[in-house]
Amino acid sequence: MAAMAALQSSMTSLSLSSNSFLGQRLSPLTIYPVPGKLTSKPCLIVVKLKQWERKECKPNSLPILHKMHVKVGDTVKIISGHEKGKTGEITKIFKHNSTVIVKDINLKTKHMKSREEGEPGQIIKVEGAIHSSNVMLYSKEKNVASRVGHKILENGQRVRYLIKTGEIIDNPENWKKLKEEKQKTEVAVSA
Numbered sequence: 648m649a650a651m652a653a654l655q656s657s658m659t660s661l662s663l664s665s666n667s668f669l670g671q672r673l674s675p676l677t678i679y680p681v682p683g684k685l686t687s688k689p690c691l692i693v694v695k696l697k698q699w700e701r702k703e704c705k706p707n708s709l710p711i712l713h714k715m716h717v718k719v720g721d722t723v724k725i726i727s728g729h730e731k732g733k734t735g736e737i738t739k740i741f742k743h744n745s746t747v748i749v750k751d752i753n754l755k756t757k758h759m760k761s762r763e764e765g766e767p768g769q770i771i772k773v774e775g776a777i778h779s780s781n782v783m784l785y786s787k788e789k790n791v792a793s794r795v796g797h798k799i800l801e802n803g804q805r806v807r808y809l810i811k812t813g814e815i816i817d818n819p820e821n822w823k824k825l826k827e828e829k830q831k832t833e834v835a836v837s838a
Contacts, residue, residue, distance in 0.1 A: 703743075712742040715779045716795045716807075720824075721816065723749060723782040724792040730777075734785050738774070746776035753777055786812050 703711045717723060717737055724734045735749040753775040761768045783792040786809055793811035800806060806817040 710743045713745045715740060715742065715745060715747075717747060717779060717782060717784065722785045722787055723747075724785040725749070725752060725777065725781060726783045726792065727781045728753075728777065737782075740779075741776065745779045747779050747782060748774050748776055749782065750774065784809055784816065786814050788812075788814065 705711055717740070719737055719740060721737050722734060723737060725731055730752050733752055735752045737747050738750050739748040741747070751774070754772045755775045757771050757773045759769040759771060784795050785792045789812050791809075791811055793809040795807050795816070796810045797805060797807055806815050808815045
């Protein structure tokens with residue numbers, strides 16, 4: 648009991664309070680104002696989602712569409728990947744993820760189930776998408792791949808051309824052919 652009374656008296660002599668540390672008085676923290684406002688924004692941790700989970704969107708909820716150097720109907724050469732060196736024509740483009748589909752290139756095997764009871768299943772070949780950075784515009788006449796450039800003609804029309812050869816890609820005749828072929832395929836599909 649005597650030891651307990653001695654311990655209590657020694658604790659009261661230390662005078663522990665809310666702003667002291669083992670009997671030593673601590674000065675209250677002084678907060679100095681920071682000159683000016685902080686210009687850097689706080690770092691937000693952003694989780695990268697997979698493509699099939701969510702597309703990148705603008706504030707108005709529309710998907711972000713990327714500019715691409717190729718259009719439907721262009722002849723391109725594959726410059727990387729397992730199909731490197733092959734040439735083909737672009738049949739479809741996807742601007743939200745900058746991919747293109749080239750005719751008879753990057754074929755994937757798709758196993759189709761039968762839709763009806765008596766009908767057998769099928770194994771078909773489907774063209775897979777290729778990123779637009781892996782294709783380069785190709786000149787059939789001079790057999791050379793080239794980067795694309797833009798120039799304005801004398802009549803004020805803005806056209807694309809191949810830098811190596813100077814060949815103009817955007818001819819009105821080419822677009823008429825493409826539109827006619829597209830209309831023919833639409834009629835054939837609907838019939």
